[in-house]
Structures are given as C-alpha cells and as structure tokens.
Amino acid sequence: MVQKHFGQELDQLKNSLTQMTSLVTSQITMAAEALEKGDLELCRVVKSRDKEIDAYENLIQAQCENLFALFQPVATDLRYIMSAMMVNNQLERCGDIAVNIVQRAQKTADHRQLIVKSQILDMLRAAQSMTLDAISAFLHNDVDLARKVIAQDDVVDNFNKQIFNDLVERMKKDPQVVEPGAHLIVLTRQIERMADHSTNIAEDVVFLVEAQIVAHRELSAGSEKPSATS
Amino acid sequence: MNKSMGRIVISASALSVIAIVTVIAYLLFDIFWNGKNTLSWAFLTTAPTDGMMQGGIFPVIIGTVSLVLIMSIAGVPVGVITALYLSEYARRTSVFTKMVRFAVNTLAGVPSIVFGLFGLGFFIQFIGMNLDRALMPAGELHWGQPSLLWASLTMALLTLPVVIVAVEEALRAVPEDLRAASLALGATKWQTILKVVLPNATSGILTGTILAVGRGAGEVAPILFTGAAYFLPHLPESLSDQFMNLGYHVYILATQSPDVEATKGLQYATVLILLLVTFGLNLIAVMLRYKLRKASRQ
C-alpha cells in the first residue's frame, strides 16, 4: 500500500505528465496540419505555446527531484519516476521539434507542390503516429504498443533516405528548388529525430514495465559493461 | 585465586548451606513431630483450661488477629503516605528528605523491646493517663493501662519501616512513562497519583502490608508492657481490653506453667501455628512481589 503522502505527490506528477503529453500531442498535430495546409496563423499559435511545454518540463523535473529527495522510491516507483524524468525530456524535445517544423513550414509555404510530391507528409504522419503511440504506451503502461513503436523506427528512417535522395535529384534538375529543398531536408532531419524521441519514450516504457533496458541492444547484457571508474 | 583455593571456597559454601538446611529441617521436624498429637480442630477453637494445662488457643489466635488487624489499619495508611511523599513529592537531595529517610532506617534498626518501653511510656503513661484525666472520673483508669489499642499502635510503629520501604519500592516500579503520559494529558499531579500511580502500586502496598503483618504476628517484646495478657477468660471486646497473643502464650507456657513438661504438646502446637501464620504471610508477600516485578518488567 502506497503511503498517502507519497501517493498524493505521485498523483500530482502523473497529472503533470498527462498535461504535458496532451500539450505535446496537440502541438505536433497542429504543426503537421500547419505544414500540410501552409497555415501561417497556426504556425504562430504553435510557436507561442512552446513556453507552456517548457514550464511543464521544469515543473515535472522539480516534482521528480522532490520525490527522490523526500521518499527514496524503490522498485516500480523508482523506475516510474526515473522514466518520468526521461520521458519528460523527450517530450520537451518533441515540443521543440514541433516549433522547428512550423518554422520550416513558414519558409516553404509557397512550395506546397514540392512538399506534396516529396512524401514528406507521409513521413510526418508516420512519425506523428509513432509519437502518439509512444505517449499512449507510456500513459497506459502498454509494452506491446511500445514495441510496435520501436519497430516502426525503420519505416521513418527509410522515408528519410528516400526523401533525401528524391530532393537531391530535384535540386540537381532545377536550381529554383534548391532553397526550399534545403529547408525540406532540414525538416526531414527534424521529423526523423521526432521518431527517435518517440522510440526513446517507447524504450522507457519497456524499462518501466519490464525493468529491461532495451536501448542499445547491441550491448547485450553483461558482455560489455563499462569499466568501473574509480 | 588459584584452582585449589576455588575448591575450598566452594566446599565451604556447600557445607554452610547443608548446615543451615539441616538445622531448619530439624527444627521444623521437631516442632511438627512434638506438636502434631495436640493439634486438632478443638485445639484451634477452644480456650485454655485447667490453669492453661489443657484446652486450646482460640482466644490467643483471636487476640493475635485483632492485634495485627488494628496495627495494619493504623500503620499502613501512614506508611503509604510517607512512601508517597518520599517517592513522588520529596526532592531527593533536600535536607528534609534525607532526615525522613534516616529516621525510617533508624526506626528499622531499633530493638523491639525499646518499642515496648516507648509504647508504655508514650502511649500508656502519657497519652492514656492524660485521656483518663480528661475523660474519666478522678482516679479511675481506663486508657492509662495496657490495652489492645496501645499494643497495636506500638506494633504499627515497629512495622512502619517495613511498609514504607515496600511501598516506596512499588511506587518507584511504576514506569515514569505512565506519569508523563498522564501529566501530558492535562491531569494534575494528584490525579496522576490517584489514578495511575497508586493503582499500579496496589500489589506493592499489599506486599508491604503482609510483610508488616507477618512481622507483627511474630513479635512479642513490643506488646509485653503494652497490652498482652497472661491469661484472659474472655475474648477482647474493645480497644481498651487486654488480649492474649501467640508469641507471648508460648513464652508463658514454657516458663510460667506449673508443670512445663506436661504442657509440652501445647507449646509445640502453638509454635507450629505461629510458624504457619508467619511463613504463610511471608509466602504470599513473596508471590505478590514476584508478580509485581514481572508486571513492571513488561
């Protein structure tokens, strides 16, 4: 049975995280819509709301620090607060990426044809669904969903390579495309990173639920422990 | 200390123990063996007859019981109050406390015959005589002579230290925590003593009383001049009556009887009863104290 005081503080943390995730979700959704429609007004809204996410990041950081300092959590509670800190970090970066997306969207608003042809919207949708799934997996301790997210990372990576090659080809053919093309290449890097953050969140979910570290699987357990420093 | 020295000490201790046990066993056996034929229900329930050569010791038992009863009624409250003062109120370092404690210890060491003389001088000749002068027709003696009351009061003085020491020990055994708990709940000191300290010291108070009774039942010297009678045809009816007493009765039978040999059975049986009473009382006191210690340790 969780102690009442600890339970209360933990509930507040969960509450903050829920707020944070819904903020990030709506930022990403709006950013995607802004890019798709070239909606400059929506771009401004996304930019202005980033401060809220930053404030939540600080709040969650402080809440986790207090929980560690005051309650010395162990086992599941320990992993939950650890993963909350890590997820908090990833979510804030996803928020930043939403801002980056709308910045590029503002600069490429006159080249909607290029955007549509280059499959960037498909890539964004894939990454966006990864992020939403990762968040959902975290909120519901859903390991299966988390594993699905991790598996999807390759899809986005492939999009990234394809679009890069495609854009380079287009830029070679038409100098007019170079400037928007360069913006879009930066944009794909951002989307690819959003997918990476989503994968990280999914890995944190697996750590939280199964106490397994899935990141960097190539370092199979025990084979390459870092040498102790001291 | 080397090994052989150790052996000598152990052997000497063992010998002493055997010696003591043998003496006690012989004594008890001798008393029982010689007294058992005289001991009977009639012996306990009838008065002495034929110039105390025959009959029982009924008035002797009643006299002794009355003595210790009145002694307890008079002595125990004083003892409990003194112990309460020493344990709960007195500052351990004050001069007055030290004086009271010194007085109690000294009282315990005074020979019992001195108590008898004190009783005669103080209770009978001083208080009793003055009472008679004030209350009685001129020249008539009522309080100014040996009686159950004066003997009991003298005995109460003798046993006072026993009660004080036993009760104080019991009061100190009441955990300090309980006093603190009561005071912290807003009880006054007196309420704390009444509702927490005294109830928890009941068995100690009882122990003190029983030890005092045991001592009082066996003592003769203090009542020699203050109330014990050689022979009385009737039971004591009032506080100013004289009374017969077990210890004194043994002394009379053994020294004052016209034919000491003929009353031997009576003597042994009386001693046996006296021993049974004092042993029994001490046994109860020990058991109560054991219970008390066990309770206070929890």
Next chain:
Amino acid sequence: MENNSEKIIVNNLDLYYGKKAALDNINLSILSNKVTALIGPSGCGKSTFLRCLNRMNDLIPGVLIKGTVLINGRDIYESSVDVVSLRKKVGMIFQKSNPFPKSIFENVAYAPRVNGINNKKELFEIVEKSLRKAALWEEVKDNLDKSGLSISGGQQQRLCIARSLAVEPDILLMDEPASALDPISTSKIEDLIFELKANYTIVIVTHNMQQAARVSDKTAFFYMGELIEVGDTKMMFTQPTNKRTEDYVSGRFG
C-alpha cells in the same frame, strides 16, 4: 482549508540544565495545520525543545528557561499560565508507546474522566471519535475491554494518539513516535500524521531524516543546541542553504 497563521512563536529561547546550556537562542515560528519536523543528531536539543512547548521540562529539577513561547499569542511561561490547561491544548506522544495498564476504552476515556466527564454515553462517544481519528477504531471496536497492553506496538502508539486526541488539543507534539516500530506500523503512523494535520498543528521530533522528509511540511535542523536552519521540507532536502544541514541530511555526519 489552508491556514498559514503562526500557531507557535518561539523567541530567544534559552534552556539550561544547571549551568549547561542545552538550547541557545532559538527563534522559530510554527504554522498551524502544518507538520513541522525537528531533526538533528542525538543530543542536539530537538527533544528538549519539543518539551518546552508543553512545559514538560518543568518536571526536571534544575532546568532554567529564558525567552518566550507564544501559543495562540500568549506566552506559556507567564506566571499566570495554568500548566494543566496548557497541556490539554498541547498533547504529547512519546517515543515508547505508553498506554496505561487499563482497558483500551479506559485509556482513551482517561483524560475526559479526569476532566469530570462520567456519563457513560458521552464517554463512549468521545472514545469512538478519538479512536476513529487515530485510525484504530476498526481494529479494536470489538475489543474495547481488552487491555491497552495486549495490542501490537503500532496499535499501542495509535492508542496513545487517540488518548491524546480525546482531550481535543490544537497542537500535537510527537517525540520520535515511530522509532520503536516496524516499517508497516511506522507507515501507518506516518499516514495518520499526514491526515491529522488537517485539524491539528503537529510538531514531530525524529532521528529518521527520511521520516521527516516523508511527513513534514517544514523542517528545522538543530545542532548542538542551536537552530541551524529551518525551511520548507522540500527545500531542506533538495537545496539546504547551510553546509551543516546539507552534510546532515545527506548522511555525512550524525
């Protein structure tokens, strides 16, 4: 119902055992409906300070106290103050649970009886209410006639809390209330403290820093008879301003 008024204000409090100073110029305000934890190494004066708040130090010969302790705005060391009624307002829970060797019912009914309540029905209501507040009612309601010493250590300590609550105090002083208990019982006591602060101002002495962290809103750190630092518990355990506080809460000494 947040109420941040100052319930207890201690000004320039010194305490001497004979000539030895045990508390040196303590200034501390304790807020109502908050849990204030007093921490510090053994012999730092935290328990002595706690006992100043209901004048339990008065019982120790040779103690001299200077300074003022205002409770509800009134100095409790003023000569006109009745110690007995002060202690009815300021309850105390001790380190070792100390129920009276009476029934559970009589333990809780003790203080009301002392105050002259003898009506059986009224007493029963007080006993039930107090045991409920102390989260013990459900466990003992069928055994109110059993001895207060027959229940477990943790239950005994909650019985002692119920016994204090029966006097209807505003303030509860707790002197290491869980130090003799197992972790589960400790957890129950801590939960209880957390609940009780809605209605009481609680000051708790603990040598267990984690306990101070878990239950308190404010923490005061005592060292060698001095109040070194006081502040929000969260601050004291994450960013204390004094080096000695930091060393103590991080277990580097004491």
